[in-house]
Amino acid sequence: MRILIRLMPLLAAVPLLSAAAGPDRNAQARAAMQSSFKAHGQAGMERLDQDATQALCSRYAPGMPPGEDAARAMAANRASIRYPADGNFLGDWKRGEAIAQEGTGKQYSDDPGKPSGGNCYACHRLSGDEVAYGTIGPSLYQFGKNRGRSEEMLKLTWSMIYDMKAFTLCSAMPRFGSRGILDEQQIKDVMALLFDPDSPVNR
Numbered sequence: 001m002r003i004l005i006r007l008m009p010l011l012a013a014v015p016l017l018s019a020a021a022g023p024d025r026n027a028q029a030r031a032a033m034q035s036s037f038k039a040h041g042q043a044g045m046e047r048l049d050q051d052a053t054q055a056l057c058s059r060y061a062p063g064m065p066p067g068e069d070a071a072r073a074m075a076a077n078r079a080s081i082r083y084p085a086d087g088n089f090l091g092d093w094k095r096g097e098a099i100a101q102e103g104t105g106k107q108y109s110d111d112p113g114k115p116s117g118g119n120c121y122a123c124h125r126l127s128g129d130e131v132a133y134g135t136i137g138p139s140l141y142q143f144g145k146n147r148g149r150s151e152e153m154l155k156l157t158w159s160m161i162y163d164m165k166a167f168t169l170c171s172a173m174p175r176f177g178s179r180g181i182l183d184e185q186q187i188k189d190v191m192a193l194l195f196d197p198d199s200p201v202n203r
């Protein structure tokens, strides 16, 4: 009985809490960010604007948007993918390794005139020798060795690097091509890192 009485104030608070977490919470979060974020260098206030995919994922987070909506959004993202003009998917793996290691580019303190890095190691294991890597994404060690180098595999991997949200709608992986983080040559270079038999990924 005593326990129940002690719980009463907690129980009374529940409806209030759920009201705060109601449909309005996106607007509240946005207002909080609008009032605390500042435009700084290349990081303008437009970074708070969500595109259609991000808005859809936010709406259902931490769950997934319903199948039909998700399929439509992924199809739109897939339509944004551009393939290399010369039909050649592979560049230079040594440059690719430098791009995969480089984490600067889009922050307020970075020089917008300089090319951005891919920061792949922040989320993936790639080279067998590198011991500092994140595990948000799967290991890409031995990627080319395991997957082969068919035209289909090259095209699929290019597409995933270009816009992972064409495959996993609410993926955490940056959309390197469709968001202009890496240019065509840089994507070719990280592709070579993944597929070249001499690259540290496949050795």
Ligand code: HEC
Binding pocket: 100, 118, 119, 120, 121, 122, 123, 124, 136, 137, 138, 140, 157, 160, 161, 164, 168, 170, 171, 172, 173, 174, 176, 190
């Ligand atoms: C912020 C974390 C993050 C960064 C940075 C990142 N990725 Fe990913 N990546 C992921 C996640 C998470 C997945 C799993 C796919 C998903 O989201 O469902 C993934 C999947 C992949 C896959 C598919 C793996 C498979 O088994 O088919 C490839 C290829 C890939 N990433 C390449 C890259 C490359 C190249 C870079 C750098 C240019 C990079 N990623 C940067 C998070 C990241």
